[in-house]
Amino acid sequence: MTTLTPVLTANWDQADSFTLSGYGEYSAAKKALGMEPDAIIKAVKDSGLRGRGGAGFPTGMKWGFIPQGDGKPHYLVVNADESEPGTCKDIPLMMANPHSLVEGAIITAYAIRANHAFIYVRGEVLHVIRRVQAAVREAYEKGYLGTNIFGSGYDLELVVHSGAGAYICGEETALLDSLEGYRGQPRLKPPFPAVAGLYASPTVVNNVESIASVPSIIGNGADWFAAMGTEKSKGFGIFSLSGHVTRPGQYEAPLGITLRELLDMAGGIRAGHRLKFWTPGGSSTPIFTDEHLDVPLDFESVGAKGSMLGTRALQIFDETTCVVRTVLRWTEFYAHESCGKCTPCREGTYWLKQVLKRLEKGQGTEDDLSTITDIADNILGRSFCAFGDGATSPIHSSVKYFRDEYLKHFEIGGCPFDRAASTVWGASA
Ligand SMILES: Cc1cc2nc3c(=O)[nH]c(=O)nc-3n(C[C@H](O)[C@H](O)[C@H](O)COP(=O)(O)O)c2cc1C
Numbered sequence: 001m002t003t004l005t006p007v008l009t010a011n012w013d014q015a016d017s018f019t020l021s022g023y024g025e026y027s028a029a030k031k032a033l034g035m036e037p038d039a040i041i042k043a044v045k046d047s048g049l050r051g052r053g054g055a056g057f058p059t060g061m062k063w064g065f066i067p068q069g070d071g072k073p074h075y076l077v078v079n080a081d082e083s084e085p086g087t088c089k090d091i092p093l094m095m096a097n098p099h100s101l102v103e104g105a106i107i108t109a110y111a112i113r114a115n116h117a118f119i120y121v122r123g124e125v126l127h128v129i130r131r132v133q134a135a136v137r138e139a140y141e142k143g144y145l146g147t148n149i150f151g152s153g154y155d156l157e158l159v160v161h162s163g164a165g166a167y168i169c170g171e172e173t174a175l176l177d178s179l180e181g182y183r184g185q186p187r188l189k190p191p192f193p194a195v196a197g198l199y200a201s202p203t204v205v206n207n208v209e210s211i212a213s214v215p216s217i218i219g220n221g222a223d224w225f226a227a228m229g230t231e232k233s234k235g236f237g238i239f240s241l242s243g244h245v246t247r248p249g250q251y252e253a254p255l256g257i258t259l260r261e262l263l264d265m266a267g268g269i270r271a272g273h274r275l276k277f278w279t280p281g282g283s284s285t286p287i288f289t290d291e292h293l294d295v296p297l298d299f300e301s302v303g304a305k306g307s308m309l310g311t312r313a314l315q316i317f318d319e320t321t322c323v324v325r326t327v328l329r330w331t332e333f334y335a336h337e338s339c340g341k342c343t344p345c346r347e348g349t350y351w352l353k354q355v356l357k358r359l360e361k362g363q364g365t366e367d368d369l370s371t372i373t374d375i376a377d378n379i380l381g382r383s384f385c386a387f388g389d390g391a392t393s394p395i396h397s398s399v400k401y402f403r404d405e406y407l408k409h410f411e412i413g414g415c416p417f418d419r420a421a422s423t424v425w426g427a428s429a
């Protein structure tokens, strides 16, 4: 299964891919607005689409949780906060193909009976915000947004909202607080957003890629989508290869493809080097090594091997990379981004950073290794939101696979990968 399945990425090399003329008419939205909302929800359920934001929750099922006839306004919120280290699919998608997202938002909002939708974009990416705003403006001008869309009597207002650059605002309930104008911190669940989300009303929060996949499902049918991928992880997804790879980039492929197959298409690890470790889905997913090259990249298979598919952010590291230094960098990110609401994460990430700094400099002891795993054990499953669990993934997995490398640091009293060191430790092993 080495074939790519370009759908969302199909027109990225077209000069005008981000304009309405490059994208085409919103034929799937037109079709959808002629359908019953429940029939759209059923089609998305039947397609097997699972959330592309990391957790893989079935999208149609999530829409089905929105209460009907409750007399409350309903909202759709698109999560475009993409800030996970290594994750880099939604931003290029919004740059190259923003209309798939806008069209998907129309179909989704109609299905869940919402007349207001928001796209919450990560604050640092001003060029992306402008690109999505331009697409929304074009859609309004064409009558695809606003009142009486396609003469169906359906109205939708779509607002592009800029975040302020906090990773935690990608967590769906922190995002909702931020959108409401509060400091972005996670809310206690339940109630889940489907019951009490934005302004305490029923709300669907979905990832950019999830929503952008919807027009193709409505246009081509649920069976078309379900025919791709694996039994429980259906369809296609964008796999982002970055790091020490010959041709890094976005590879849209059926779920269940392996890293080996993706690397074949990407020209392999950079010349003269070999794979050391990689993340299947961003820094919050436990690392894998070269023994996992043939693990099918679907939710179940990756989970069975002790990691998570996450956002398919495949960060590739070759043998010249110090795993301790990499874990330290990620941990510095988590310590900086912890929102501070709960003690295990706020204090734990701070202390992990301190101890890892010592270990990386070769000034640690074997006790420090026990300390970082002990701290991570006290964060995992004891934090208020999934951020805390994510912060422990690099720690536990790196100690599991690369304990010797940690030990080597304090054996030689420094980092064996420093340029100053006479040899790069492990490079010739
Ligand atoms: C710390 C943290 C950061 C997150 N960041 C994002 C993000 O940037 N984009 C995203 O879609 N989901 C992110 N999520 C997951 C969301 O909470 C939520 O599960 C997702 O938006 C649901 O969309 P989906 O069902 O379409 O995947 C994050 C979760 C956590 C715990």
Ligand code: SF4
Pocket (backbone or CB within 6 Å): 168, 186, 337, 338, 339, 340, 341, 342, 343, 345, 346, 383, 384, 385, 386, 387, 388, 389
């Ligand atoms: S786990 Fe971290 S990010 Fe999540 S609520 Fe606690 S302090 Fe905030």
